[in-house]
Amino acid sequence: MRGRRFGAWTIALAGFAATAANASDWRYCYAFAPTNQRFYMSRGFESQEPLETVERDFLAFLAREGIADARTGCPRGADSENLSNRSRSAALYSREEGNVVVDLAWPAPIEP
Numbered sequence: 001m002r003g004r005r006f007g008a009w010t011i012a013l014a015g016f017a018a019t020a021a022n023a024s025d026w027r028y029c030y031a032f033a034p035t036n037q038r039f040y041m042s043r044g045f046e047s048q049e050p051l052e053t054v055e056r057d058f059l060a061f062l063a064r065e066g067i068a069d070a071r072t073g074c075p076r077g078a079d080s081e082n083l084s085n086r087s088r089s090a091a092l093y094s095r096e097e098g099n100v101v102v103d104l105a106w107p108a109p110i111e112p
Contacts, residue, residue, distance in 0.1 A: 031070035039094035
């Protein structure tokens with residue numbers, strides 16, 4: 001009986017792990033360039049890509065736009081509303097610190 005219960009738990013946990021692996025993250029990315037007092041922010045987006053992939057793509061976008069020597073990050077929110085609140089707070093704080101907030105058209109919208 002114990003073996004059957006262990007097997008059932010194993011199957012249940014494997015299903016949960018597979019579901020978690022396919023879950024989407026809500027993120028926005030930013031780049032802070034202190035030399036010119038700019039705080040660049042992407043729009044919020046949903047992604048199933050690993051954080052490393054999102055950050056690599058964002059850095060490539062910044063390079064194409066000529067934005068260099070910036071500190072970057074791609075924070076996560078629990079959902080769209082949470083992410084929107086977090087990004088608004090980041091923009092407000094950055095403005096209060098004397099930086100210009102620049103909205104970035106990244107990532108590109110998904111065409112239907």
